[in-house]
Amino acid sequence: MTSLLTTFLNPAETAGHMLPCHDAGVADLFFSERPAELEQAKSLCADCPLIQECRQGALDRGEPWGVWGGAIFESGRIIAVKRGRGRPRKNRDQNAA
Template sequence: MPCHAGDPDLWFADAPADLERAKSLCVDCPVRRQCLAAALERAEPWGVWGGEIFDRGSVLSFKRPRGRPRKAAAA
């Protein structure tokens, strides 16, 4: 399992590029589905679990880099 073989901090990194790298390492993991299901059940607060990025207990499609905030929707 890639999360047990490499740097464990990669799965809890702040940099979006590092999180994407962790996600890519999960692709061929034999326990990916079980890992994701367990993380959803536990409402993991953050990190990469089962090939998905978690933030505040929710799955994100990608993590925005720090910097300018999102533009507000035009009224």
């Protein structure tokens, strides 16, 4: 299967080893449940030559989750930030007994 990210006009310029999402050491960041790791993945996308194509492709496919083109996707839509798991306190001053 050929990926949108690997099929472009100038393959020398967009070789897989140059794309941050193709680095096996950080690949899990793009699908993390942790908001801080998703923000880190977004920052890795900042200098990617395919950022616009990646984001548009994810929108077209309705990607269910992950970081695509420097944006966080959830349920096929772009969201500004991912909330952490759990429920926030109703009263910030409330202390556990």
